[in-house]
Amino acid sequence: MDKHVTPAPAQASDARPVLEGPDIARVLTRIAHEIVERAKGADDVVLLGIPTRGVFLAQRLAAKLEQITDRAVPVGSLDITMYRDDLRMHPPRALARTEIPADGIDGRLVVLVDDVLFSGRTIRAALDALNDIGRPRAVQLAVLVDRGHRELPIRADYVGKNLPTSLRETVKVQLAEEDGRDTVLLGAKPAAQ
Amino acid sequence: MSKILIRGAKVLGGAPQDVLIDGETVAEVGTGLSADGAEVVEAGGKVLLPGLVDLHTHLREPGREDSETVLTGTRAAASGGYTAVFAMANTFPVADTAGVVEQVWRLGQEHGYCDVQPIGAVTVGLEGRKLAELGAMHESAAGVTVFSDDGKCVDDAVIMRRALEYVKAFGGVVAQHAQEPRLTEGAQMNEGVVSAELGLGGWPAVAEESVIARDVLLADHVGSRVHICHLSTAGSVEIVRWAKSRGIQVTAEVTPHHLLLTDELVRTYNPVYKVNPPLRTERDVLALREALADGTIDIVATDHAPHPHEDKDCEWAAAAMGMVGLETALSVVQETMVDTGLLDWAGVADRMSFKPARIGQATGHGRPVSAGEPANLTLVDTEYRGRVDPAGFASRSRNTPYEGRELPGRVTHTWLRGKATLVDGKLT
Amino acid sequence: MQRHLISAADLTRDDAVLILDTAEEMARVADRPIKKLPTLRGRTIVNLFFEDSTRTRISFEAAEKRLSADVINFSAKGSSVSKGESLKDTAQTLEAMGVDAVVIRHGASGAPYRLANSGWIDAAVINAGDGTHQHPTQALLDAFTMRRRLIGRDAGLGQDLSGKRITVVGDVLHSRVARSNVDLLHTLGAEVTLVAPPTLVPVGVDSWPCAVSYDLDSTLPKSDAVMMLRVQRERMNAAFFPTEREYSRRYGLDGDRMARLPEHAIVMHPGPMVRGMEITAEVADSGRCTAVEQVANGVSIRMAVLYLLLGGNEPAVTHSRTEEK
Numbered sequence: 001m002d003k004h005v006t007p008a009p010a011q012a013s014d015a016r017p018v019l020e021g022p023d024i025a026r027v028l029t030r031i032a033h034e035i036v037e038r039a040k041g042a043d044d045v046v047l048l049g050i051p052t053r054g055v056f057l058a059q060r061l062a063a064k065l066e067q068i069t070d071r072a073v074p075v076g077s078l079d080i081t082m083y084r085d086d087l088r089m090h091p092p093r094a095l096a097r098t099e100i101p102a103d104g105i106d107g108r109l110v111v112l113v114d115d116v117l118f119s120g121r122t123i124r125a126a127l128d129a130l131n132d133i134g135r136p137r138a139v140q141l142a143v144l145v146d147r148g149h150r151e152l153p154i155r156a157d158y159v160g161k162n163l164p165t166s167l168r169e170t171v172k173v174q175l176a177e178e179d180g181r182d183t184v185l186l187g188a189k190p191a192a193q
Numbered sequence: 194m195s196k197i198l199i200r201g202a203k204v205l206g207g208a209p210q211d212v213l214i215d216g217e218t219v220a221e222v223g224t225g226l227s228a229d230g231a232e233v234v235e236a237g238g239k240v241l242l243p244g245l246v247d248l249h250t251h252l253r254e255p256g257r258e259d260s261e262t263v264l265t266g267t268r269a270a271a272s273g274g275y276t277a278v279f280a281m282a283n284t285f286p287v288a289d290t291a292g293v294v295e296q297v298w299r300l301g302q303e304h305g306y307c308d309v310q311p312i313g314a315v316t317v318g319l320e321g322r323k324l325a326e327l328g329a330m331h332e333s334a335a336g337v338t339v340f341s342d343d344g345k346c347v348d349d350a351v352i353m354r355r356a357l358e359y360v361k362a363f364g365g366v367v368a369q370h371a372q373e374p375r376l377t378e379g380a381q382m383n384e385g386v387v388s389a390e391l392g393l394g395g396w397p398a399v400a401e402e403s404v405i406a407r408d409v410l411l412a413d414h415v416g417s418r419v420h421i422c423h424l425s426t427a428g429s430v431e432i433v434r435w436a437k438s439r440g441i442q443v444t445a446e447v448t449p450h451h452l453l454l455t456d457e458l459v460r461t462y463n464p465v466y467k468v469n470p471p472l473r474t475e476r477d478v479l480a481l482r483e484a485l486a487d488g489t490i491d492i493v494a495t496d497h498a499p500h501p502h503e504d505k506d507c508e509w510a511a512a513a514m515g516m517v518g519l520e521t522a523l524s525v526v527q528e529t530m531v532d533t534g535l536l537d538w539a540g541v542a543d544r545m546s547f548k549p550a551r552i553g554q555a556t557g558h559g560r561p562v563s564a565g566e567p568a569n570l571t572l573v574d575t576e577y578r579g580r581v582d583p584a585g586f587a588s589r590s591r592n593t594p595y596e597g598r599e600l601p602g603r604v605t606h607t608w609l610r611g612k613a614t615l616v617d618g619k620l621t
Numbered sequence: 622m623q624r625h626l627i628s629a630a631d632l633t634r635d636d637a638v639l640i641l642d643t644a645e646e647m648a649r650v651a652d653r654p655i656k657k658l659p660t661l662r663g664r665t666i667v668n669l670f671f672e673d674s675t676r677t678r679i680s681f682e683a684a685e686k687r688l689s690a691d692v693i694n695f696s697a698k699g700s701s702v703s704k705g706e707s708l709k710d711t712a713q714t715l716e717a718m719g720v721d722a723v724v725i726r727h728g729a730s731g732a733p734y735r736l737a738n739s740g741w742i743d744a745a746v747i748n749a750g751d752g753t754h755q756h757p758t759q760a761l762l763d764a765f766t767m768r769r770r771l772i773g774r775d776a777g778l779g780q781d782l783s784g785k786r787i788t789v790v791g792d793v794l795h796s797r798v799a800r801s802n803v804d805l806l807h808t809l810g811a812e813v814t815l816v817a818p819p820t821l822v823p824v825g826v827d828s829w830p831c832a833v834s835y836d837l838d839s840t841l842p843k844s845d846a847v848m849m850l851r852v853q854r855e856r857m858n859a860a861f862f863p864t865e866r867e868y869s870r871r872y873g874l875d876g877d878r879m880a881r882l883p884e885h886a887i888v889m890h891p892g893p894m895v896r897g898m899e900i901t902a903e904v905a906d907s908g909r910c911t912a913v914e915q916v917a918n919g920v921s922i923r924m925a926v927l928y929l930l931l932g933g934n935e936p937a938v939t940h941s942r943t944e945e946k
Contacts, residue, residue: 079646082658082659082660082928082932083658083659083660087660087932087933088933088934089933089934090933090934091933091934091935091936091937092928092929092932092933092936092937093933093937094639094642094643094937095642095643095646095647095928096646097646098646098649128659132653132654132655132657132658133653133654133655134654381730384824384825385824385825386825386827386828387825388823388824388825389823389824389825389826389828389829390800390825390828390829391730391731391754392730392731392751392752392753392754392755392797392800393730393731393752393753393754395823395824395825397824461734461738462730462731462734462735462738463735503707506707506709506739507707507708507709507735508708508727508729508731508732508735509729509730509731509732509735510728510729510730510731510732510752511707511708511729
């Protein structure tokens with residue numbers, strides 16, 4: 001999710017794909033339809049991706065929504081770095097871009113988009129960040145993968161794939177825009193050193 | 194009185210010999226001397242030098258007893274191998290009257306660690322305007338022969354000329370602190386590459402050199418002799434060399450720190466390196482060493498300048514200028530001059546004892562180590578190497594730039610007129 | 622742990638670019654309805670100002686507050702400092718109060734370095750200007766302003782200032798801004814030319830990574846940015862130049878001179894400006910003058926520096942020289 005979590009070299013070889021390119025396209029299409037259905041036409045939807053890969057997913061979702069509804073859907077990015085609750089546990093991270101669509105988020109239905117839902121802390125930070133930016137009518141969450149192990153009372157409204165994992169496993173989402181290919185990899189954590 | 198036999202000492206660095214002290218004088222120098230009735234000090238190849246003489250010491254008493262007193266300063270001197278020190282006049286009150294110089298001289302005599310020869314101020318209150326009673330100070334019990342406004346420059350050319358002329362009447366000498374005051378307003382360190390970068394007020398070499406040039410010309414003109422304190426630049430060396438080649442009566446001193454340290458150290462902003470004149474460049478250091486070796490610079494003088502901790506434990510600009518030096522001088526000279534091959538131990542004896550005694554007319558000091566001479570002696574373990582630990586200083590102050598630095602040589606014994614002031618590195 | 626910002630010379634190219642990039646993101650916070658981030662919540666920063674500088678103090682204070690730090694302003698005026706309390710005692714008093722960082726402005730060159738390296742205090746030290754030594758956040762905000770104007774807000778991300786020609790004019794001798802800028806701009810790949818009367822250039826400048834010229838007119842056409850330094854009228858009394866009039870005639874920037882600059886070039890000034898001395902009102906008020914922008918950028922840069930030094934468990938900025946081993 002951020003550049004500080006470098007994948008262990010062993011991961012690429014040991015990891016096995018749980019979603020491939022076509023699967024990802026399919027689940028995004030499904031999520032887009034769900035959004036239209038639940039938001040009754042999605043005319044006030046704003047998509048905000050959480051950097052890095054959530055932004056690409058949000059852009060892909062926006063394109064699909066446009067196909068379905070024939071209307072442009074505002075899409076932006078929301079960097080949550082400065083709102084993280086673990087800032088003091090790591091060196092400061094490079095900031096990513098926060099780009100709020102021109103018409104803002106007040107009174108809109110904001111759909112946060114991220115690649116993996118895990119502890120829920122990222123989403124907690126995103127909700128705090130949203131709070132400083134405006135007052136949406138409602139906030140929903142779309143994720144490509146929900147791997148469980150929540151540490152906060154947070155759930156996703158749209159899930160691409162529920163993936164039961166153990167804490168010893170890693171989930172790595174790769175997207176063409178950043179990584180050159182679309183895939184979700186499930187691997188084993190390198191042994192503690 | 195008791196006898197002491199120093200056995201197997203390299204006198205002035207020469208072949209091992211025995212030196213017998215009887216009472217206050219050296220009785221005999223030779224090999225295989227009888228130890229009969231004498232306390233024996235096994236020198237074991239250590240170097241025996243005449244007691245060192247410092248022409249430039251700040252003892253701070255009266256007035257700044259928080260940084261040094263005559264007692265602590267002379268103990269530091271004995272510890273560093275000195276048997277005579279010249280105490281600078283910038284005390285509170287200033288040593289510009291017979292009363293003050295006699296007081297300082299008496300304190301030295303009472304404590305008995307080292308002869309203290311007061312230096313008298315050239316001008317009243319070191320203010321550079323009115324001559325102090327130079328004759329009265331000379332005629333006092335202290336018998337002052339060296340006059341200096343050190344800390345301040347006698348910058349008025351007329352006052353300097355008069356002082357140079359006036360002291361001829363009783364064979365005195367004026368020691369000039371060469372620092373053109375206008376060129377050094379707000380000056381904090383040597384002006385050059387480092388000052389430009391650090392943004393500290395520059396202290397140009399020319400501020401020293403221009404005053405030296407003027408003063409050697411004045412001395413020439415009035416036929417007097419002038420002594421230059423703590424010469425610090427390559428340019429000053431050139432001027433003194435030129436003056437000597439012309440037969441002008443000029444003598445000059447260099448401090449140990451100017452022989453070793455450069456202004457690069459100021460990059461730490463640690464005020465322990467703040468000193469007047471400032472630390473200069475590598476080029477200056479090398480020129481000073483060469484000049485001391487070839488005799489252009491006559492002597493090493495410490496400019497021992499004690500300051501209390503709080504005056505150095507602050508930002509650079511607020512800090513006092515000066516370094517203690519009595520207890521490290523010989524080590525620094527060994528490091529920079531002897532171990533580099535520039536000077537032998539006889540040369541060290543010349544620059545640190547014979548010549549300073551002659552310039553300051555310190556009777557009984559700076560004499561050869563031979564029968565019949567006063568037993569002012571210093572025994573040095575030249576093989577020793579160790580780190581400087583200010584906690585062990587006898588001086589009341591600790592503002593040494595050498596803390597933690599490894600230096601060679603250690604004074605183990607000092608005798609003042611036959612009386613041991615330092616034995617095995619411990620003050621008596 | 623290396624966690625101070627004392628001199629612009631201590632920053633590597635990558636550090637400096639990271640700070641500029643971070644500042645771009647911080648700048649966007651200023652456009653939000655709530656100009657605040659929770660990042661430094663619970664951290665205490667003291668602005669320790671031994672020298673009056675309302676502008677710099679306010680800029681740091683705004684940056685600190687936007688990052689939710691607790692801010693203590695300590696001005697030397699009227700305090701125990703003017704009654705002879707030492708920097709050390711002041712530092713230790715602050716230390717006892719549990720301060721996480723000290724932003725220090727001091728009239729003595731090297732005071733921040735001493736504070737950071739003397740063992741008086743554990744807090745991070747950020748130099749807000751010391752004597753005639755350094756003012757690293759000023760140099761950073763200047764570089765930030767140049768990058769934005771000469772390359773572009775987004776186009777500049779990740780970029781340094783390679784090949785940009787920067788002319789710095791005025792009292793270089795007494796200027797911490799000039800020293801910091803020469804160091805930082807050189808690190809960022811710019812070509813710097815100092816222009817001043819010879820009396821206002823320090824002896825030893827030949828070791829600086831820049832060119833020196835005494836002729837403003839011939840330098841202007843080759844400048845992408847020209848930075849005018851404040852020249853204090855009092856310098857005249859110390860014979861650094863004969864009269865104010867002669868100074869501004871030879872080294873001041875007026876409309877005619879500004880016309881010699883390339884079309885795209887900008888005019889910068891760290892403020893406060895002495896109008897009629899180093900810069901005419903016509904130039905100061907023109908669209909090419911970035912003085913006001915620089916002030917706004919100062920808050921973003923200081924937010925970036927504070928975040929990168931204090932935002933994590935260790936600083937993101939590496940240092941090369943300032944720290945004693």
